[in-house]
Amino acid sequence: MATPPSETPVNRRAVLAGGAASVPLALGLTGAPAHADPTRPRPAVVEPGRRRQVIRGFGGMTHARWIGELTPSQCDTAFDNGPDDLGFTILRIPVPEDTADWSADLATAQAAAAKGALVFASPWNPPADLVEPFVRDEVPQGSQYEAENATLVNAHIATDNPGYQGEGYVRFDGAGASVQFDGVVIGSAGTKNLAFRYSAPSGDVHADVHVAGVAVAEGVLFPRTDAGTWAWKSVQAQMTPGQWPVTVVATGEGGPDLDYLMAAAYTPPGEARRLRHDAYGAYADHLNGFVHHMRDNGVELYGISVQNEPDYAHEWTWWTTDEMNRFLAEFAGRIDCRIIAPESFQYVKRVSDPILEDPEALANLDILGAHLYGTSVEDFPYPLFEENGADKELWMTEVYYPNSSSSANLWPEALRVAEHVHHAMVDAEFQAYVWWYIRRFYGPLLEDGAISKRGCMLAHFSKFVRPGHHRVEAPKEPQTGILTSAYAGDDGTLVIVAVNTTTESASQSFAVKGRAVRKARQWLTDATRNLAEQPAVWGRGNAFTASLPPESVTTFVVPA
Template identity: 50%
Template sequence: MGAVPILTTTASVSASASASASAKGASGTAAATPAVVDPAARRQTIRGFGGMTHAAWIGDLTAAQRDTAFGTGEGRLGLSVLRLPVPENRADWSRDLATAKRAAELGATVFASPWNPPAHMVETFVHGSQTDARRLRHDMYGAYARHLNDFNGFLRNNGVNLYGISVQNEPDYAHDWTWWTPGELARFLRENAGSLNTRVIAPESFNYTKTLSDPILNDPAALANVDIIATHLYGTPFTNFPYPLFKQKGAGKELWMTEVYHPDSTSSADLWPQALDVAEHLHHAMVDAEFQAYVWWYIRRGYGLLREDGHLSKRGACMAHFARFVRPGHVRIEATATPAPNIHVSAYQGGSSIVILAVNKTPSPVNQQFTLKHSTASRVSSWLTDANRNVARQGTTGMSNGSFTVTLPARSVTTLVTA
């Protein structure tokens, strides 16, 4: 087994523990630059971490799996967001209802995304080499808005209040569903989205190239009818995560990442250390992109958060470090994001408590000092996932003047919670 995290107050740490990253402490672990956490430097408010259910394609979650996915106790994922499909046929609208109701009962935010409008609203056209491409008929925009409203009303009448509804899933990667051009999206948002009876989500592009979202942000009339700018992150490099135009023009809007699996859909979700890539991806999504929500693809899948047997996978454990402890309403606060190469740190505040996420992607343990500005906390608790443990409780220790040091085991993710 890997090294157990060793928590100490700063006063008891030897000088070598706060030296350069190449130095070695008494424990033989590398020492990183101290990570400073500043609660006064507030960033985005977190809506939550979630996943997708799609009973038509992979079957529904069982009752036990719903509780594992959306519960917050030991062995649970702690998801606080659920994404549903909007079936094109009304006869299918109840297909995901049981999971939606249970997720809502457990406090999750529920939203929905359509893949296709009803068939009578669609026409085919030539799109590049695709001769049977689908698009919403331009004379059906109003009818499509009523279709989305009807689905929202159906869920509401059955005990689920949608937080928002999307205009279209991946309109720029729609070989098997419905294409929308940037101009068509902007037109629908300007002329029809104002009639939708819940928050409007758009454009849910495939990999955040921003060619769909830029025109919305640059169109005041379209932007006025959007509540959540959303994207997917398939193949998106970390360098494309920041969005300066959203910072410039997205005031009052939310920014969500509504679908991804990472790093692939072909490997087992229990493969380690590959699963640790999920924790790094989450870090960059929170710190670089400043998303307020992060939503996985299928919750239960061989590459998913839950294995097919319904138990937490290694990828799921990495997600649980964020989802269980960074709850809706927490605010990300500034922290030294990279105190050493391949050490990733983010921090969040909820009430008087601060949650720190630390990802060590190096093959060696690292002594990491944390200093919390203006902190009156007296102790810190930790949870660990590494090759042999999944969100395992590691105990509690005291703090000295807002500072403490933890040994981050090789290839691990650690959650630290102050009190």
């Protein structure tokens, strides 16, 4: 098991050159004084004996055919765990559809595996001779925005007609009424499909659709439906990356009843593709061939996915839930590797629920993989997985956050990465957190190989929370704006990651149940410091107290 960085790190890269200024410290107490200050935050009690999920690690993706390989030096920075390294322990690579490209990412995979990293692979497409075009007639996919959470003008939330999702739907009260879906996330430039789930029991109605105040479709017809029957109306718009308001404005006496909006890239009719239904066996052989190719070249894949984002496949291969379940139940068993599925782009539960509810499909699943693009923290928990996935692993297999448009060094925006990892570990209870491209201007490594601020946020977890550690019980927000999570190694080492999201310093005490605390080493990132080791915090009894600078992340390591 890897150990934390040495007591006196020698920083080689300017991005990790942390200042040596000490952080104000306070001694920990084993309990509250006789006359405790009622306004003083109570200690966050960490319970190493109450284990949650086992951690497989943290890492990222490389895709040589799209952005080039990592250099040997960049590989070292990503997967070593010295003072100036990220300490990543997971590498994701693609499964090329053409066997001639199977070695494109081999050198990086070999280097990562030699350093002890887990390597897994995801396909975007089957071989070209195994796919066919088709016309999609299923429910539109994309990021979902509920109408009842929108900004309403001369409109109201209703619940009298059945069949809606969420807490209700929105009914227009007259001409000029509007429903504005705020913060619609667009990740890349291009033609987007804005699909509205609607009902129109009173007859045909019309409405205009605006993006950021500009009309993109006027007089859109929403044909009549029966009461309680919901249909789809889609419009297309050219959009650029960002968060945009999408507004529906009634043009007659009323508009359609709106349930929610789905926003996604646009796939023209007839351009969608899928795996031929008579080619499932050949596709399983293709995946198995890649597993053996990597094995024959010294890389034992930890897992292989059936499909990258089968529910957002505007530029790759679509799968329905029925198709995915059939492949898992009837063909995945012939693949000599752990199976990962479904890798929904947004952790959409209706994509993974059918697997968890089908014993034959579930029997051949080893890792439930998910992406977190636009997923709200409220949707991170997964009760059905808790119920049916007892012997399965739960991985977050791809994300960039909060965007792919800003520099990874932009602060305090980069602090949001640490918040995201915290929620992924605590609220979703993922066992792995895998970033998109390891090297990118918005990623953990910049194009020149230097570690970015976003990279530091990931490293506060990856360098110290090592494979085999367990997350253990601890308050996830012991005081407003302070996020904490704790992890224990089998050797007795305890790791606590504290994220101060506020603009003020905060004093936070930690009490470790069932053991004494002699000291806690600490590493800090804030506006001016990057993974800078600070003077150790000395404990008293079973507790210690530290000051958390504003907008900062601190990782504490309590030795056994």
